[in-house]
Amino acid sequence: MSSDDERSDEPGTGQPEQLALIRETVRRAEVPRAKPRTWRGAALAGKLPVARVLVNKGVLHLDQYFDYAVPEELDADAQPGVRVRVRFGAGGRQVRGGRREGGGLIDGFLVERRATSDYPGALAALAYVVSPEPVLGPELLALSRAVADRYAGSLADVLQLAVPPRNGRAESRPSPAPPPPPPVPSPGPWERYAQGPGFLRALAGGEAPRAVWTALPGPHWPEEIARAVAATLASGRGALVVVPDGRTAGRVDAALTALLGKGHHALLTAESGPEKRYGQWLAVRRGSVRAVVGTRAAMFAPVTGLGLVAVWDDGDSSHSDDNAPFPHVREVLELRAAHSRCAFLLGGVNCTVEAAQLVESGWALPLRPDREQVRIAAPLVRTVDDGELARDGAARSARLPSLAWQTVRDGLRDGPVLVQVPRRGYAPRLACERCREPARCRHCAGPLQAPDRQNLECAWCGRTETAWNCAACGGTGLRAQIVGARRTAEELGRAFPDVPVRTSGRDHVLDSVPGQPALVVSTPGAEPVAEGGYTAALLLDGWAMVGRPDLRAGEEALRRWTAAAALVRGRPEGGTVVVVAEPALRPVQALVRWDPVGHARRELAERAELGFPPVSRMAAVTGPPEALAAFLATAELPAEAEILGPVPVPAAPTGRPRRPGDAPPGAPRERALVRVPPGRGAALAAALKAASAARTARGSGDPVRIRIDPPDIG
Structure with missing residues (x-):
């Protein structure tokens, strides 16, 4: 050796x-x-x-x-x-x-x-x-090496994610001959976007456009993705689409089957089972199938002659892998687009800050509808202050103010009504009592917290704050509120005794519901699709969504709200959404105007001013206090690197397998954030990878865990 x-x-x-x-x-x-x-x-x-x-x-x-x-x-x-x-x-x-x-x-x-x-x-x-x-071709090997270097990980760990486990029975079966390329599809619902038909023509002509697509609300986006895939196949090239979950993959799968028929694409999801999934993966690698729709692991699918990579709803946490080296689908597909010189499509009814940065930098062009199309497709959005909820006498029986109560009653006459409630575990951060601006550290702008309910400290750098005042209004009072949502279904059932109440959440997720009058109570991300669309939607406990202790709290709240509101009928059909949250909050105003792009651009500008990702590059290093201190002392970080912390972090959840950087049960852990300016991300990853390699080679005590661009730095 x-x-x-x-x-x-x-x-x-x-x-x-x-x-x-x-x-x-x-x-x-x-x-x-x-x-x-x-x-x-x-x-x-x-x-x-x-x-x-x-x-x-x-x-x-x-x-x-x-x-x-x-x-x-x-x-x-x-x-x-x-x-x-x-x-x-x-x-x-x-x-x-x-x-x-x-x-x-x-x-x-x-x-x-x-x-x-x-x-x-x-x-x-x-x-x-x-x-x-x-099973490991040159293109997949080069991509895996690039991903390993970007995320300070090992090539072997990336290949564990990229190449599925072998199944002998699936491997022994021959794959069918590839079907001929389909005809160029008509634009269909892409006509609603000014640049839509041109984007399809570029794909059909063998070009490689890169676009950030802000999709209109409603049921047409799976068909729009299917037509983009069909246009790419018509050019003789392959296409890859990655979506957050199996339910979403099923919708795109059905749209592709309706447009192209069977045999033109493969569906790669965990629900398929190991044998079927590996057989589909082999058909893709052998060139029998040139289009793939799948969940996170499909980002490495070895599509022959790749012409298009697409990701839907890149802000969903499912797109970030929980296994080392923790790659994100969006970043991996960006690498594939650059290495394979293929088209790139990032789509969603919302717009993330990272998507806004791709447009701002000129790497991708915007693909969005005009305001007239938005007014037709989006529902009417109305707001109710959560302070009004406490004062309203009509809210006592079901936690609904009068406006929401009337909206539910009117909506139930024609069809189902969606009620979105925060899942268990949503805990808000501290905010100004007067203007609701999040309370931030004066040194690093991290979120403030009160672990002992008396003293304030920063969740990022650990500094203690003794004389906080709001930078926006000068107020000195702080507010924190945790709103429970477990009994929402029971309360609504008592408030509307003659209406069936259905629930969709972590334990039981519904794919769809009939278009008959019913109350559908769902946690974010588990909303079922209603036949013909919901007549109305209630977005409850908005403060618990916006007030989470996370840099992405506002962005994530808007993403959850727009995903639910997109299932409601358009304004011309009477669709109405009521959000129970402070009307002056930025995400609430973006929802009322249905302007996710404007919200993302303002968030990006604010993060650039404060030096937050994605404008900067950041790594989270976690481990026992002594091991973390030794690691940071020996790592040859770039000269521009700034270390925030370390600060204590909660113990690993019980029942989860231990990972590198996890302390034994009951042992303390700390986390430090290492931040570098734009253009120094590769140097930071290389330095952290070298330090970790040297430490493991020496067998130096407890390991530490490195995560480049962590999705949650709250």
Whole structure:
């Protein structure tokens, strides 16, 4: 075995002395006979006898390739991209010549065949080839390496996310022949956007436009995605669409099937099961299917001739992977668009700050409707102050002010009414009692909290605040409110006893409801689609949504509200939305005007002024206090790096597997935020990765966890 440090990527011409040494090593290798397809002979592969292997070890100091000898009997199957088993690890006995005997077998990917190795010692032999199916192509390998470098992770960890587990039965079945390209579709509902037809023409013509698409509310967006995919397929290229969950994937899947018929696309979701999912993935890799719709893991799908990558609702937390190195779908698809020179489409009824930055920087162009189309498609939005809720006598029976009560009663005459309530666990941050502006630290602008209900401290840098006053109005009073929502369904049932009440939430999520009068109580993200659309929607407890201790609280509240309101009928059909929240709050005003783009642009400008992501790049480093302090002391961070904290963080949730950086149960943990200005993100990731690799190589105590661009820094 040898390291890949400082070696050429070009195969050598071969050296007789080295080839003799390799043959002698293979001749003496002893592999247990109980293992299938083990090497026993004395012959070495005649051509390219060296295999460069990526072993399945996620530790950073082993994030490199290792060389193995290829026995003659494995020559035909040991091709680049296949899965292999090799001997690796400290459990073996080191012998003369550098060969390791008795080590354990470990999975790996054969990356390359070479004529020689620059390792001066003897090489161990490949144990066997798991399958001759090449699952790791050059494009997927290059993308995975780019993702690993961006997120300060290891290539092996990324490949764990990119390549699904093998299923022998699925692998043994041949994939069908690819269907011919479909005809160029008509614009259809894309006509509602000024640039919509032109975007489809560019896709059908083989071009690579990049767009941030603010979709109109209503039921047409799955068809619009399907037509963009069809236009790309008509150009002879492939398309990839990533959505937050299986329910959304099902809607796009149905739209594609209705437009193109079966056989043109694959559906990659966890609900499919391992065998079916792997069979679909193989059909994509073999080129039998050139369009993919799927959830998060589909962002790595090996689509042949990729012409379009699309992500829907990039602000959904499901797009951020919880496994190291924690990649985000939006960022991975941006890398794919750049590497493959293909089209890029980021869509949603809302607009994230990151999407606004793509437009602001000129990397992508806006694709949005004019105000006349918005007035037709969006419902009427009305507001009720949550202070008025407490004063209104009509609210006592069901926590509904008079306006909301009347809206529900009128809506139930023609169809279902949606009621959105915050899920359990929404806890607001502190805010000014007078103007409701979030209370922020004067040093780093992080959110203030009161852990002991007396002293204020910053949740980011840990500094204590003794004389806070509001920067907006000068007020000195603070407000915090936690509104419960568990009994909402029961209260509404008592308020409207003759109307059926249905619930949709974490324990039981409804896909759809009939278009008959009913009250549908749902937590954010679990709203079912109603046949014909909801007649009205109530967005309750707005303060609990906006007041969360998170930098993205306002953006996330608006995203949740627009997602629910988009299911309501348009204003010409009588659709009405009532949001119970302070009318002066920025997200509430954006909802009333239905202006998510304007809200995102203002948030982006504010973050640029304060140095917040995505304008800056940030990393969260978490671990036990001593380990975290030692890590930060030894890391060679960029000169511009600013360290915020460390501050204590809550213990890991019970029942969840421990991860690097998690302390033992009951042990304290701390987190530090490392911030760098624009253009220094790659240097920050490289420095953190090098420090972590050096620490694991030395075996220095407890590990720390690194997360680049954490989605939640509240």
